[in-house]
Amino acid sequence: MEIFDYAVVGGGVGGVLASALLSKLGRAVILFESLSYLGGCAGTFKKDGFNYNAGATTITGLEEPMPLGKILSFLEVSPPLKEHSISMQVLVKDKKINLWSDSERLLQELDNNFKGVANYKLLSELKISSNKLWQTLWKFLPFSGYTSILRFFLRHPRETIQQVLWYAKSGLAFKSYINGHQDYRQLLDYISLITSQGFLNEVSYGVALLGLSYPINKTYYSFGGVSNLIESIAKVIPTIYRKTTVFKVIKADGHFLLETSKGQFRAKRVILNTTIWNLEDLVEIESVKEFSRQAKRVYSKAWSAITLYAKVRKEYAKDLSSHILILEEEPLSFGGTNELFLSFSLPEDSIMSSEGYLSLTVSTHARPELWENVKKEEYSMRKELIKEEILGRIYKKLPALKGAIHDAFVGTPKTFEKYTKRYKGLVGGIPMVRKYFPFRYPLPFTPVDGLFLVGDTVFPGQGLLGVSVGVINLLLAIEKDFRKCWSYA
Ligand SMILES: Cc1cc2nc3c(=O)[nH]c(=O)nc-3n(C[C@H](O)[C@H](O)[C@H](O)COP(=O)(O)OP(=O)(O)OC[C@H]3O[C@@H](n4cnc5c(N)ncnc54)[C@H](O)[C@@H]3O)c2cc1C
Known part of the structure; x- marks a missing residue:
C-alpha cells in the first residue's frame, strides 16, 4: 500500500x-x-439545480x-475574481452607508453620515497601523509558542513592545473616535464581530485594527x-x-x-x-x-450561524450592492444576533445567476446552545419562523425586494453540524x-x-x-x- x-x-x-x-x-x-x-x-x-454559497x-x-x-x-x-468598488453597504437606523474601497469616497461617505467624527484620523490609523501589523506578522511567523515570542523580542524589541501595547489596549479604544454616535458604534461592533468573532469590548486593539480595516481593504467576488x-x-x-x-x-x-x-x-x-x-x-x-x-x-464560547438561502429576481435587485449589512435594534429569535449580512451573486455570473435569478446568501451569528436537543417538530417550526423573520426584516429595509425573493430556505447550527461535521455546528472558529x-x-x-x-x-x-x-x-x-x-x- x-x-x-x-x-x-x-x-x-x-x-x-x-x-x-x-x-x-x-x-x-x-x-x-x-x-x-x-x-x-x-x-x-x-x-x-441552483447554486448557493454556504457561508x-x-x-x-x-x-x-x-x-x-x-x-x-x-x-x-x-x-476568476472581480474587485468590488463597495466592500459592503450598511443599513443602520435610517442610514445607508456605502463602504467604498476608494479611501477618498469612503471618507466622504463617513463624513456625510456621521458629523463631528474624526473619520480621517480613524481611517488613517486603520490603514497605517494595520499595515504595520501585517508586516510584523510576516516577520513573526512561524509562531510555535512562547519561545517564538521570546525569539522575536530579541530580534525586534520595538515591534514586540508595540504588539504588547496593542494587546493591553482594548478594542473599545476605537469608540473614542466616534463621538457618541450610537449607530456608528453598532457598525464598528458588528464589523468586529464578523471579522474576529468578538465585539470591540472583547477584543484587543490589535485584533480590532485588523478587523475594522477589512472594509478599507480590497474585497473580491468569486465567479x-x-x-x-x-x-x-x-x-x-x-x-x-x-x-x-x-x-x-x-x-x-x-x-x-x-x-x-x-x-x-x-x-x-x-x-x-x-x-x-x-x-x-x-x-x-x-x-x-x-x-x-x-x-x-x-x-x-464560540459562535454558530443561522443562514437563509434564496433566489432573487434579477430585475428587482439590479441597483443593490453585492453585500449589505443590516443592523437592527433587536436580535433575531432563537439565539440570533442583531445583524443580517446579505450577499447577492453578480448578474453577469452565469453559474451563480441563472434563469433570471441571482443567488442570495444571508447570514447572522447564532448561539448554538439554543439549538441543542430541539425536537423535530419544534425544529421545523423554528426554521419556518426564522425564515419569516429574516424575510420580514429584509423587506422592511429593502422594500424593492418584496415579491422578488423565491424558494427561501434556512440553515441552522444543526445544518452546519450535519454538512461540515463541525462539532455542535460551531463555525467561525475560536473567537x-x-x-x-x-x-x-x-x-x-x-x-x-x-x-x-x-x-x-x-x-x-x-x-x-x-x-x-x-x-x-x-x-x-x-x-x-x-x-x-x-x-x-
Ligand atoms: C455563515 C458564514 C459566513 C462567513 N462569511 C465569511 C466571509 O464572508 N469571508 C470569510 O473570509 N470568511 C467567512 N466565514 C468564515 C469562513 O468560511 C471559515 O472561517 C472558513 O471557511 C473555515 O475553513 P476551514 O478550512 O477551517 O474549515 P471548514 O470550512 O469547516 O472545512 C472543513 C472541511 O472538512 C470536511 N470534513 C470534516 N470532517 C471530515 C472527515 N472526517 N472526513 C472528510 N472530510 C471532513 C468538511 O466537510 C469541510 O468541507 C463565514 C463562515 C460562515 C459559517
Whole structure:
C-alpha cells in the first residue's frame, strides 16, 4: 500500500491550501473531503439545480502584504475574481452607508453620515497601523509558542513592545473616535464581530485594527461561487478523494493509518482540517482525545450561524450592492444576533445567476446552545419562523425586494453540524477575543508528532484570510523547503 507523505482530512479552505502548497513542493499528498464539493463553510452547494454559497462570500487579502494573493502567485493560479468598488453597504437606523474601497469616497461617505467624527484620523490609523501589523506578522511567523515570542523580542524589541501595547489596549479604544454616535458604534461592533468573532469590548486593539480595516481593504467576488476559487486552487493537488469520510486516524508502525469510507490509507504525516473539538471522535490516540476534551472545556464560547438561502429576481435587485449589512435594534429569535449580512451573486455570473435569478446568501451569528436537543417538530417550526423573520426584516429595509425573493430556505447550527461535521455546528472558529487571543490560542500542533491542524480553530483564526495565514504558519514550522521558497514568493 502506498504511503503518502501527507494525508489531509477535510477539503475546507485550510485543507485545500495546505494540500496545494505541499503538492507544489513535490510532496505526495492525498486529500479527503466528505462532501462532493470543496470549500466547507466557504463552499458552494447546489439545491434544485441552483447554486448557493454556504457561508463565506467575501474575499479579501489578495494584495500585498496579505496572504491569499501571495499564495495564489506562489501556486501560479488565477481564479476568476472581480474587485468590488463597495466592500459592503450598511443599513443602520435610517442610514445607508456605502463602504467604498476608494479611501477618498469612503471618507466622504463617513463624513456625510456621521458629523463631528474624526473619520480621517480613524481611517488613517486603520490603514497605517494595520499595515504595520501585517508586516510584523510576516516577520513573526512561524509562531510555535512562547519561545517564538521570546525569539522575536530579541530580534525586534520595538515591534514586540508595540504588539504588547496593542494587546493591553482594548478594542473599545476605537469608540473614542466616534463621538457618541450610537449607530456608528453598532457598525464598528458588528464589523468586529464578523471579522474576529468578538465585539470591540472583547477584543484587543490589535485584533480590532485588523478587523475594522477589512472594509478599507480590497474585497473580491468569486465567479462561480466561493467554491470555484477553492476548486481553482485544488487543481494543483493530484489526488483528491471527494465524498470520502475519514472515520478514524490511528498510529501504526511509525506512520498513520486512516480508515475512510473508501478503505484504508497510510501516510507519514496527517493534517486535520477539522475543528480542535472534533479530534476526540476522529483520532484514536488517547493524548489527542484528551487534548480535544481540554479544548472543549477551555474554548467553550464560540459562535454558530443561522443562514437563509434564496433566489432573487434579477430585475428587482439590479441597483443593490453585492453585500449589505443590516443592523437592527433587536436580535433575531432563537439565539440570533442583531445583524443580517446579505450577499447577492453578480448578474453577469452565469453559474451563480441563472434563469433570471441571482443567488442570495444571508447570514447572522447564532448561539448554538439554543439549538441543542430541539425536537423535530419544534425544529421545523423554528426554521419556518426564522425564515419569516429574516424575510420580514429584509423587506422592511429593502422594500424593492418584496415579491422578488423565491424558494427561501434556512440553515441552522444543526445544518452546519450535519454538512461540515463541525462539532455542535460551531463555525467561525475560536473567537479572537482577549480571553483566548493570542496567548491561549491553539497552535497547529497536537501532542503527537506528525499530526497537525489547519483551519479556523488554530492560530490566527477564522475567515479565508485567517485560515490562509494559519496554513502558512504551519508549513513554515514543519517544512524546510517551504521556508526556503516562501521567502522568495
Ligand atoms: C455563515 C458564514 C459566513 C462567513 N462569511 C465569511 C466571509 O464572508 N469571508 C470569510 O473570509 N470568511 C467567512 N466565514 C468564515 C469562513 O468560511 C471559515 O472561517 C472558513 O471557511 C473555515 O475553513 P476551514 O478550512 O477551517 O474549515 P471548514 O470550512 O469547516 O472545512 C472543513 C472541511 O472538512 C470536511 N470534513 C470534516 N470532517 C471530515 C472527515 N472526517 N472526513 C472528510 N472530510 C471532513 C468538511 O466537510 C469541510 O468541507 C463565514 C463562515 C460562515 C459559517
